[in-house]
């Protein structure tokens with residue numbers, strides 16, 4: 566028998582009227598891992614999480630959290646869970662410290678215990694300085710951290726994070742990643758959704774790619790990248806006139822056809838084995854072809870998404886790539 570899963574879902578379905586937002590999703594999140602659900606706007610990420618968190622009824626299929634049936638025993642499931650939403654669930658007029666204290670009291674902790682936990686979480690999330698200011702004055706990044714902090718009051722074994730870093734600046738994003746890694750080092754299991762390909766790549770042990778309410782792939786970030794193809798040697802030649810010579814070298818050495826870019830002198834060479842890059846570089850030098858830049862890259866998760874679904878992730882990433 567396999568170890569008890571943190572989350573096991575089979576054939577999850579959610580309909581909003583005529584519209585099927587989640588269309589038969591299976592998930593198996595192992596204890597102690599970071600599992601990423603990756604998909605563009607409207608893919609069904611939040612809806613899936615809300616069903617698993619008992620916040621939305623499951624229309625068809627079934628789900629278990631640490632072996633506890635989500636539909637039959639929602640109150641027990643809630644005790645195993647920390648959930649942070651895409652929107653902060655805190656009282657604007659209270660300070661960060663008061664909010665955490667209040668949450669802890671609502672969870673049934675004593676006054677003294679609630680105070681100690683609030684202090685501890687404010688430290689851990691780097692919110693000491695802002696602790697006694699009302700939330701209304703908080704930046705987006707501070708809100709996200711407070712939101713995550715408040716979900717940890719009861720130290721749940723399973724934490725759901727819905728787009729934990731959307732809209733954060735790069736530095737705050739990095740801090741959030743560190744906090745998430747710490748939680749896992751402390752023994753938590755994390756199920757997070759993201760629209761960021763690099764976030765899934767950085768954090769997740771395994772990733773489910775979802776599109777239009779369906780899972781289109783599931784694997785480790787590395788395996789997903791490999792699924793799309795080999796590594797690529799990206800070359801920029803010093804002189805565009807050398808392109809035919811370079812193409813000849815690649816054909817002769819690798820038996821592969823380089824992909825020429827419309828940009829002058831730029832070409833991508835498919836590599837069956839990243840170690841063959843050196844052969845190509847030596848061959849080019851022997852042929853007197855100068856290189857102004859080179860890199861070996863694995864396909865990005867964006868390219869993975871494109872290969873799996875036939876379209877890119879969203880308009881934002883397309884403009885970034887352009």
Ligand SMILES: Nc1ncnc2c1ncn2[C@@H]1O[C@H](COP(=O)(O)OP(=O)(O)OP(=O)(O)O)[C@@H](O)[C@H]1O
Pocket residue numbers: 581586604605606607608609610611612613760
């Ligand atoms: N309460 C609702 N009533 C009707 N349609 C809904 C409701 N909630 C979500 N939807 C629709 O279901 C689909 C999936 O929404 P969901 O919020 O799960 O997407 P998501 O993957 O979380 O997207 P985002 O990245 O924008 O947060 C969308 O088309 C959305 O418009």
Ligand SMILES: [Mg+2]
Pocket residue numbers: 610611612651727
């Ligand atoms: Mg969402």
